[in-house]
Amino acid sequence: MNKEATDFLVELLQTPSPSGMEMEIQKKWMSYVQGFAHEVKTDMAGNVLGILNPNAPFKVLLAGHSDEIAFVVNRIDEKGFIYFDKVGGISQKLAVGMNVTVLGNEKTITGVIGANAEHHGGIKDGFAIEDLFVDCGAVNREEIEKYIQIGDLIVYKREPEWLMNNRLSGRxxxxxxxxxxVAEVLRQLSDRKLSVCVIAASTVNEETNMGGAYFAGAGVQPSMAIACDVTFATDYPSVNRNKYGDIRLDGGPVLAKGAPINIKINRLLEKTAKQLDMNLQYELTPRSTGTDADKIRYTGQGVPVALVSLPLR
Structure with a gap:
């Protein structure tokens, strides 16, 4: 990646975008693609679309969602401690002791997720999310409610970091x-003469209801679509590869195979990868993919879809 692209990726990772609150990241995505897209527009759901060759009848939709999993404030007690619930598939098991940012309407507040100290009994092995709380340092409910209210979203306070071998860690x-x-694909295609229309969509709400993908597909009515998401790598200790497959960080993009996936699109992707001398990996999605591809597929008269995923630990 060039420096501009790397800086853009880091900027996206630094921008809180919990599902249902993607406005700020969408502004940044829009600003980036405006530099090379022939047309940029939004829809009523909050998606942003960057388009090349918009008048071509054959439309290829590339979709990557911009939202992230998070927590949501569901109660503030009389001492100012914040209790919370889940937004998407976030695990409370990793939350203990994590610094967080509470995205209040009036002010953004820093806090830490707490639980009983070890010398006060600690927390049980099977603890639930309701056993945890956020401590922002407030002395009572009245103080914290000047800035925070029920329904405000919470994300981990976590900066992206580069690890060994050019690997990236982040929230x-x-x-x-x-x-x-999908933005980078659009950028790299922008100086080519295209025979098809290419639409890159930064979609919303995938982690909670996939509504963004549905409305992107319904609005665009593409001839075909490729969802770009992540999938679980299995190249770390203790994972059962017999059950979950063999997917490695350096093994190449991962193609999904299963009933939702269009075989012809996969064959075209495989042919292209061979021409580029690019390794591919595979995952099975026999019933559904759990990604934007599922909702796009059901729009209009039906959309042929494929899923290309980035291995992620």
Missing amino acids: GLDNRTGAFI
Whole structure:
């Protein structure tokens, strides 16, 4: 990646975008693609679309969602401690002791997720999310309610970091990387003479209801679509590869195979990968993919879809 693209990816990862609150990241995505797209527009759902060759009758939709999993405030007690619930498939098991940012309407507040100290009994192995709380340092409910209210969203306070071998660690790689990839595909196609219309969509709400994907597909009515998301790598200790497959960080893009996936699109992707001398990996999605591809597929008279995923630990 060039420096401009790398800086853009890091900027996306630094921007809180919990499902239902994607406005700020969408502004940044729009600003980036406006530099090379022939047309940029939004829809009523909050998606942003960058388009090349908009008048071509054959339309290829590339979709990557911009939202991330998070927590949501559901109660503030009389001492100012914040209790919370889940937004998307986030695990409370990783939350203990994590610094968080509470995205209040009036002010953004820093806090830490707490639980009983070890010398006060600790937390049980099977603890639930309601056993945890956010401590922002407030002395009572009245103080914290000046800035925070029920329904405000909470994300981990986590900066992207580069690890060894050019590997990236950060919050919300699922799926700001997908939104980044579809923007980069658009950028690299922008100086070519295209015979088809290419539409890159940064979609919303995938982590909670996939509504963004549905409305993107319904609005565009594409001839075909490729969802770009992440999938679980299995190249770390203790994972059961017999059950979950063999997917490696350096093994190449992952193509989904299963009933929702259009075989012809996969064959075209495989042919292209061979021409580029690019390794591919595979995952099975026999019933559904759990990604934007599922909702796009059901729009209009039906859309042929494929799923290309980035391995993620």
